[in-house]
Amino acid sequence: MSDLARRSVLVIGAGGLGGPVALTLAAAGVGRLVLVDDDAIETSNLNRQPLFTEKDVGQRKAAAAAQRLRRLHPGLEVEALDRRFDDASAIELARSVDLLVDGSDNFATKFLASDAAVATGRMLVHGGVLRYTAQLFTVAPGVAGCLRCLFEAAPPPGSVPTCAQAGVLGPLAGTAGSLMAQEALRLLAGERGAYAGRLLIYDARTARARFVPVRKRADCLGCEGGRRVGVAAEPVPAGGGGAA
Numbered sequence: 001m002s003d004l005a006r007r008s009v010l011v012i013g014a015g016g017l018g019g020p021v022a023l024t025l026a027a028a029g030v031g032r033l034v035l036v037d038d039d040a041i042e043t044s045n046l047n048r049q050p051l052f053t054e055k056d057v058g059q060r061k062a063a064a065a066a067q068r069l070r071r072l073h074p075g076l077e078v079e080a081l082d083r084r085f086d087d088a089s090a091i092e093l094a095r096s097v098d099l100l101v102d103g104s105d106n107f108a109t110k111f112l113a114s115d116a117a118v119a120t121g122r123m124l125v126h127g128g129v130l131r132y133t134a135q136l137f138t139v140a141p142g143v144a145g146c147l148r149c150l151f152e153a154a155p156p157p158g159s160v161p162t163c164a165q166a167g168v169l170g171p172l173a174g175t176a177g178s179l180m181a182q183e184a185l186r187l188l189a190g191e192r193g194a195y196a197g198r199l200l201i202y203d204a205r206t207a208r209a210r211f212v213p214v215r216k217r218a219d220c221l222g223c224e225g226g227r228r229v230g231v232a233a234e235p236v237p238a239g240g241g242g243a244a
């Protein structure tokens with residue numbers, strides 16, 4: 001059994017980012033994927049969610065994605081959770097895997113994923129897309145800063161348009177999902193993450209990418225250890241996903 005076949009990844013959101021991530025990780029030989037998503041498939045998703053076809057519209061995303069992945073990769077262990085990644089489940093889910101990948105579509109989930117990663121010592125590959133812009137960042141507990149070092153807190157609800165309101169350039173989700181999966185594979189291989197300590201911003205209109213350095217803030221509530229998810233920080237596991 002290859003080393004990757006023994007590794008497990010939690011994919012938060014099974015849509016435009018989570019779909020390409022799961023597809024790539026399964027093809028690369030990751031042994032176990034846990035998909036968590038509480039949405040149903042809509043026609044408007046199909047421009048950027050390659051796991052689904054028109055026949056799947058109306059089906060639950062996590063279950064439909066898992067079914068498709070099993071068909072493509074019969075050796076893959078894949079668990080579909082038709083629920084929200086929330087306060088009640090975040091820590092347990094994070095502990096159950098080696099690595100977290102966040103392809104969710106809302107700030108509350110993104111900050112919770114970062115807090116859960118810090119609280120459990122798991123690495124997290126964060127990704128987001130809106131209109132023509134993608135952002136990637138790796139939360140590396142104990143090594144580099146978390147999402148709260150970067151943004152401190154989620155913007156008030158309604159102050160930033162959602163993907164559904166602003167739209168997403170279809171192919172950009174695939175690009176970002178592929179970059180996220182590559183980062184996940186680097187981390188699973190024990191390498192330092194390309195986006196640990198720096199945010200990648202990619203603009204699909206100009207095909208330009210730039211990095212913004214992210215310093216670990218001394219007073220960061222997230223880095224103080226899962227305060228918002230109500231648990232004490234756990235030590236980073238030996239090897240730690242390998243960002244050292």
Ligand SMILES: [Zn+2]
Nearest residue numbers: 146149220223
């Ligand atoms: Zn932090």
